[in-house]
Amino acid sequence: MMFRQRRSFSDVVSFVAHFHPFVHIQKRNLVNVKLKWVKDTVLDPVVSHSLQLKATCTLVSLLGSNPDFSLPIYCLARYRGQLGLPPDLKVSTFIRRYPNIFQEFYRPDSRGTPVPWYKLTPEVLEIYTQEMRLVYEDCYVDILNRLQKLLMLTKERLLPLQAIDQLRWDLGLPYDYENKLVAKRPELFAFVKLPHERVGLKLLVWDDCLAVSHLESRNLKLAQKNVELAFPIGFPRGFGLKRKCMEWLHEWQKLPYTSPYVDASHLDPRTDVSEKRIVGVFHDLLNLTILRKLERKNVSNLRGPLAMPQKFTKVFERHPGIFYISKKGGTQTVVLREAYYRGELIEKHPLADIWEKYVSMMEEGFLDRSRGLYKKEGMESSFDGKRSVYECESETESDCNLLSEYESDEISKEL
Structure with a gap:
C-alpha cells in the first residue's frame, strides 16, 4: 500500500539520491548564461x-x-x-x-x-645548453609526468603525435621528444599505428599517484571530506557582473567536482555538473603547461581524444573568471587567470626562468x-x-622538395 502513494518528483529524486548521489547532481540542466568578453590589458x-x-x-x-x-x-x-x-x-x-x-x-x-x-x-x-640540462636532468621526471598526465586525461590514454606536437613547447617537451624521451621509456609508452597513416603515442601504465588534479592537490583536506571543490575566480577591472550571473556562478561552484581522471560517462552533457567537469579537465590541462596557457585551436583539436561534447570550448567564454581568451597575434589564446598576478606567473617552473x-x-x-x-x-x-x-630573400630551394612535415596548425577531424 505504501508504494501506491503518489510522490512528487523532488521527493523521488531525494529518495534515489540518498543511495545514488550522482543521480541527484544531474537533475539541474545547463543554465543559459552569457557573460561578456572584456579585454584584459594585463x-x-x-x-x-x-x-x-x-x-x-x-x-x-x-x-x-x-x-x-x-x-x-x-x-x-x-x-x-x-x-x-x-x-x-x-x-x-x-x-x-x-x-x-x-x-x-x-x-x-x-x-x-x-x-x-x-x-x-x-x-x-x-x-x-642550460635548458637541455634542465629537461634531461633536473626536471626530467617532472616533464615526463606532464606527458603521462596529458595522456591520462584522454579516454584511451592515446594521442596522435601531431596533437602532442602542437602542445610540445607549452608542456616543456624537448624537440624530438619521440626519440630522446619516449623511446627510452618502453615500459611507459608505445607508438601505435592510427588510421590515415598516422602514428599515436599510448600510455601503457596508469599511475594512481598522478591521477590527482591540480585542484584536488591544492584542496586535499576538502577532497578527502568529499566537500565540493570550487575554482579560484577573478575578474579584471571593468568587468560588470550582473546579479543573476553572480547567483548562478555561486550555485555552480557548489556543484560536485568530478576529477578529470575518472570515468565521467554517466554525466549528462546537458547539465551544469558536466560543464564543471569540462572546466576541470581544462583547468588541469592548462596547469600542465609551463606558462598556464594554450592556443584555443590546439585545445579544440582534442575534442575526440578527451571525449568532449560539441562546442565544449564554450566553457572558456562562460567562465571568464577562470579563463581569459586573448585575441593577440591573430589567434585566440586561453590563459588560466589564477596563475598570474599583475602579469607575472605566481609559480614559475625552472624552464620559465630559462625562457626569460x-x-x-x-x-x-x-x-x-x-x-x-x-x-x-x-x-x-x-x-x-x-x-x-x-642578398637572398627566398625561403625555398628550387630543386628541393619543400613539402612541410607540419603543414597545418589544424588536426584532421579523425582525431
Whole structure:
C-alpha cells in the first residue's frame, strides 16, 4: 500500500539520491548564461610576448638539435606551423630581428645559388645548453609526468603525435621528444599505428599517484571530506557582473567536482555538473603547461581524444573568471587567470626562468638592431673566381622538395 502513494518528483529524486548521489547532481540542466568578453590589458601583453618567445624557442631547438647548430632557411621554413607566426611574416624576417640569437651566413645550393643559413650564437648556445640540462636532468621526471598526465586525461590514454606536437613547447617537451624521451621509456609508452597513416603515442601504465588534479592537490583536506571543490575566480577591472550571473556562478561552484581522471560517462552533457567537469579537465590541462596557457585551436583539436561534447570550448567564454581568451597575434589564446598576478606567473617552473633569458636576449637584439648596432653586411661568396655580394630573400630551394612535415596548425577531424 505504501508504494501506491503518489510522490512528487523532488521527493523521488531525494529518495534515489540518498543511495545514488550522482543521480541527484544531474537533475539541474545547463543554465543559459552569457557573460561578456572584456579585454584584459594585463594578460594581453603576456600572450603577445609568449607568441614570439615560442617561435624563438622552437627555432633554437631546431638549430640546437643539429650537429653543427645550423640549418638553411628552407629547412627552418618547413616548421612554420609550429612557430605560430602571423601568415604575412616570413620566417627569415622574424629570424633577422634577433641577430644576437641567430647568426646569418650563406652557402651555395646545388645550383650554386647562395642560400641563407642560420646558426646559434655562442651566447644563446650557452642558454640552450642550460635548458637541455634542465629537461634531461633536473626536471626530467617532472616533464615526463606532464606527458603521462596529458595522456591520462584522454579516454584511451592515446594521442596522435601531431596533437602532442602542437602542445610540445607549452608542456616543456624537448624537440624530438619521440626519440630522446619516449623511446627510452618502453615500459611507459608505445607508438601505435592510427588510421590515415598516422602514428599515436599510448600510455601503457596508469599511475594512481598522478591521477590527482591540480585542484584536488591544492584542496586535499576538502577532497578527502568529499566537500565540493570550487575554482579560484577573478575578474579584471571593468568587468560588470550582473546579479543573476553572480547567483548562478555561486550555485555552480557548489556543484560536485568530478576529477578529470575518472570515468565521467554517466554525466549528462546537458547539465551544469558536466560543464564543471569540462572546466576541470581544462583547468588541469592548462596547469600542465609551463606558462598556464594554450592556443584555443590546439585545445579544440582534442575534442575526440578527451571525449568532449560539441562546442565544449564554450566553457572558456562562460567562465571568464577562470579563463581569459586573448585575441593577440591573430589567434585566440586561453590563459588560466589564477596563475598570474599583475602579469607575472605566481609559480614559475625552472624552464620559465630559462625562457626569460631568451626574452632578455630578444629585447636586447631587437633594440640594438633598430638602433643600427647590427649593420646589414653583404654576404660575400666566391663563385667562378669572382667575388659577389648576394642578398637572398627566398625561403625555398628550387630543386628541393619543400613539402612541410607540419603543414597545418589544424588536426584532421579523425582525431
